[in-house]
Amino acid sequence: MFKPTPNRLLPDLTPREELVLLARILWREGYDDRLAGHITYKQADGTFLTNPWNITWAELTSDQVIRIDIEGRVVEGDWPVHKGIPLHLEVHKRREDVVVAMHNHPRYGTIWADAGKLPPVFDQSSLIGGGELALVEVYEGGVSAQQVAAEVARLMGKADMALLANHGVMVCGTSIRAVHQRAVALETRCRNALHVTMLGGGKEVDRSVQDRMVKFDGNEWIGFFEGMARLELARDPALAASIESLRTPLAAA
Numbered sequence: 495m496f497k498p499t500p501n502r503l504l505p506d507l508t509p510r511e512e513l514v515l516l517a518r519i520l521w522r523e524g525y526d527d528r529l530a531g532h533i534t535y536k537q538a539d540g541t542f543l544t545n546p547w548n549i550t551w552a553e554l555t556s557d558q559v560i561r562i563d564i565e566g567r568v569v570e571g572d573w574p575v576h577k578g579i580p581l582h583l584e585v586h587k588r589r590e591d592v593v594v595a596m597h598n599h600p601r602y603g604t605i606w607a608d609a610g611k612l613p614p615v616f617d618q619s620s621l622i623g624g625g626e627l628a629l630v631e632v633y634e635g636g637v638s639a640q641q642v643a644a645e646v647a648r649l650m651g652k653a654d655m656a657l658l659a660n661h662g663v664m665v666c667g668t669s670i671r672a673v674h675q676r677a678v679a680l681e682t683r684c685r686n687a688l689h690v691t692m693l694g695g696g697k698e699v700d701r702s703v704q705d706r707m708v709k710f711d712g713n714e715w716i717g718f719f720e721g722m723a724r725l726e727l728a729r730d731p732a733l734a735a736s737i738e739s740l741r742t743p744l745a746a747a
């Protein structure tokens with residue numbers, strides 16, 4: 495069992511372990527549309543770690559994470575590539591700044607995407623990840639086809655997050671931490687905006703505050719990702735036991 499200290503909030507994680515924890519955490523935050531959902535995590539050599547097709551985010555383990563190239567070919571791992579990965583590849587081709595990209599059909603984000611509206615911002619928790627949110631109003635039947643994926647990526651432009659009409663959401667950032675923060679804030683914004691609007695409306699966060707917070711890159715709040723990751727490790731001893739830095743080193747022969 496990992497016990498945090500003020501100087502060490504989480505065990506040292508490999509990139510694969512970071513990706514697994516992001517998937518499991520976001521599943522609990524409402525990014526839980528069964529087999530849907532993919533995360534790509536760009537590595538220094540230009541390849542991408544990603545979750546495979548046929549494994550849910552709730553059960554993903556680091557040995558199931560595959561490595562693909564920019565054309566979507568599996569270069570490491572046994573599992574097949576996710577069907578919706580062309581959307582990620584088109585975003586990565588256009589956006590050097592994007593290190594981590596995440597797509598899913600979250601419970602509240604998808605409602606606003608279906609409505610074709612950007613949710614108003616009523617509280618600070620809805621803004622804490624920063625980033626621009628765009629509405630992509632074109633839907634031509636999923637993002638598995640390269641041509642359709644390219645058009646969605648083009649319409650997303652320089653935005654950090656997007657509501658994809660009749661489909662779901664896309665969240666991008668420079669790290670696993672940033673995408674976690676932004677994805678949680680986006681789903682909070684969509685959920686709270688729906689409820690406040692159903693109550694007849696409320697006072698939106700002042701525009702000057704929104705303009706300031708939108709500039710956050712998602713990496714500001716050390717401790718949020720670590721806290722949620724610790725809960726995942728506490729819930730699943732097998733997952734905790736798989737973390738390389740938590741394994742007991744083998745005794746020297």
Ligand SMILES: [Zn+2]
Nearest residue numbers: 530578598662
């Ligand atoms: Zn999708």
